[in-house]
Amino acid sequence: MPNISQIFKSEISRVARKEVRQEIEGLRKASTHHRSVIAGLRREVAELQKQLQRLTRTSGKSPSQQVQEEDAAQHVARRFSPTRLASHRAKLGLSAALYGQLVGVSGQTIFHWEQGKARPRAAQLEALAAIRGIGKRDAEKRLEQAA
Template identity: 45%
Template sequence: MPSLSSVLKSEITRLARKEVKGAVDPLRKASASYRREIAELKQQISLLQRDLKAGGRPAKPKPDVESKPRKTRFAASGAKALRSRLGLSASDFGRLVGASGQSVYNWETGKAVPRSSQQAALASIRGLGKREAARRLETIT
């Protein structure tokens, strides 16, 4: 039977960790955004230095970050969870995103990664429900 002091100590430790995590998470997110901004500024500096070495001829301006299409991340577990949430077979899920059932299986097992066009299709169906997915499948067939 655990003693009162050990139970109290473990509960205090758990609560302290929870509080620290709540305080550190916003800082972690801010740090990540600062690192992205620093990387963009370094790219701009290197571009300007190249221009200066080339005799002052201006290079083509780099498009803004907002104008670039947003890159999507892919995780095998996420694809598997999405397919099971929609209640689709691998072949039906593949038809929904423009791939074969075998490709979907390979994505879910981590043997392959979807192409960028397929990743965009995966991102577009993340917010769908079962009924909307079924409707889209009917229109594809």
């Protein structure tokens, strides 16, 4: 009579090999799929790099210069005048700190802008332009909402 433990061991080994084979087959398929996707992405990157080289050759400018020029073209040129800022703040009857809350800067920054010691950045110029057309009531409402 055969040894039962030997039969169990051989049966367990057979079932384990079968399950492992099934798991490995799924992993192989996934690995093949991922490799093909990666190869496609590499081809796409290579094509985009070729296009970039062609564009830089035709324009004679580096890609970073082209991006900076595109960004500059998208932004509207805003002028800044310290006296206009001071007169608008006085028209609204606000302190530099409250006016700064409307713009999103400190009161000290508003003071420096009005004195001509500093100039607002592009984003701050946009914020100034946004509140340029508001009146006293709108300014008070916005300050109440911010508080």
